[in-house]
Amino acid sequence: MTEKTQATRRRGRRPGGADTREALVNAAREVFVEQGYDGATVRAIATRAGVDAAMVNHWFGGKEGLFAEAVLKLPFNPKDVVERLLAVEADDIGEAIVRNFLTIWDNSRGGIFTALMRSVTSHEEAARALKDFFFKHVFTHVIAKLAPDNHEFRATLVGTQIVGMGMVRYVVKFEPLASADIDTMVAAIAPTFQRYITGKID
Amino acid sequence: MTEKTQATRRRGRRPGGADTREALVNAAREVFVEQGYDGATVRAIATRAGVDAAMVNHWFGGKEGLFAEAVLKLPFNPKDVVERLLAVEADDIGEAIVRNFLTIWDNSRGGIFTALMRSVTSHEEAARALKDFFFKHVFTHVIAKLAPDNHEFRATLVGTQIVGMGMVRYVVKFEPLASADIDTMVAAIAPTFQRYITGKID
């Protein structure tokens, strides 16, 4: 089995357009998701990418640089989400939030969300990144348009329910919520978002 | 400087009733809070406790045992919380939840909560502990008494908002929510809990 059709890897530059850099970023995303920052080893990432561990240093200056590139550089495409959220009527914003985020996160079976939370709880830089990027750029945008007052406080309230929803569904995986279909989640949670954005909060 | 008033520590049993075990548990709680499971080193914990790292093995069988003892053994006294929550009227349960949890957690400036989340996101055992212990024993108790139906689903909904509240307030520390006083938090979030427990969710 596993007949050696290829010669044993020799050193030196590899032929063809093999994009080592991209292979590393993809592998890193996977391994960071599965293992967290500390648990993920440079060697494991390099092995999965099919290259030598030294390439991490060559291309990213080290593990930290690869992490910044692979995990902190948005796996959740905020532009699209913001656009879709800005398109809905004020009364439908709660439902839109639940649907959009659950759809995105369910796609990776929660892996991306879990990785983000692992980073946020274990990595100072990641917590700042989430704060500045996610909340400030995504939410105050949407909320400044729809909320009557207290934009910033309302944005943080929305944040609590978003993060909590993901934590229970993907990280702690508490049933029956972890397996609930999206319609059920919408019925239960959308009113919370709706009130945090357009309702009375004091 | 640093005149050596004490003789250099010699080996052998120390005189007096110095409780090494307890010193280790306390130090471990601090270091696990600050560094998470992987980041916390046995040596750092032992140094803070003022003893040798080998004592961790002697008293707890290893790092894992110390973690179980220091972090997984309830820093939140569930008995008291459950009692207080069971005492309130059905219509006041939302406010009671916000007040009780924020009061407890604010006491440690969020350190205990942060440690728990770090453990939950990085440690399988901790996630299970939170699930079985916190949700099942604490919430289904309170909720089974007050909720009309769907006890388990309602309990998980409550969980989402509790965890999210703590994550934004203590871990990500997003303002203005992180510094909001408890009355403000009650006004904003209590209705969410109230609805998750006694309201319509489908």
Added chain:
DNA sequence: CCCTGAATTCATCTAACGTTGAAAAATTTT
């Protein structure tokens, strides 16, 4: 078609980790 530079692997290096076993001192038991 050579020659410079970029890409890649390999073999190490150093540092840090959790753990262990033996030695020594204090306490407890007999």
Added chain:
DNA sequence: AAAATTTTTCAACGTTAGATGAATTCAGGG
């Protein structure tokens, strides 16, 4: 008070991590 037990430090081991420098191979410009 001698013997047995418990507590503690110390030195060291085996592992594993991220990083590095030299050697080697390919690509591209003149």
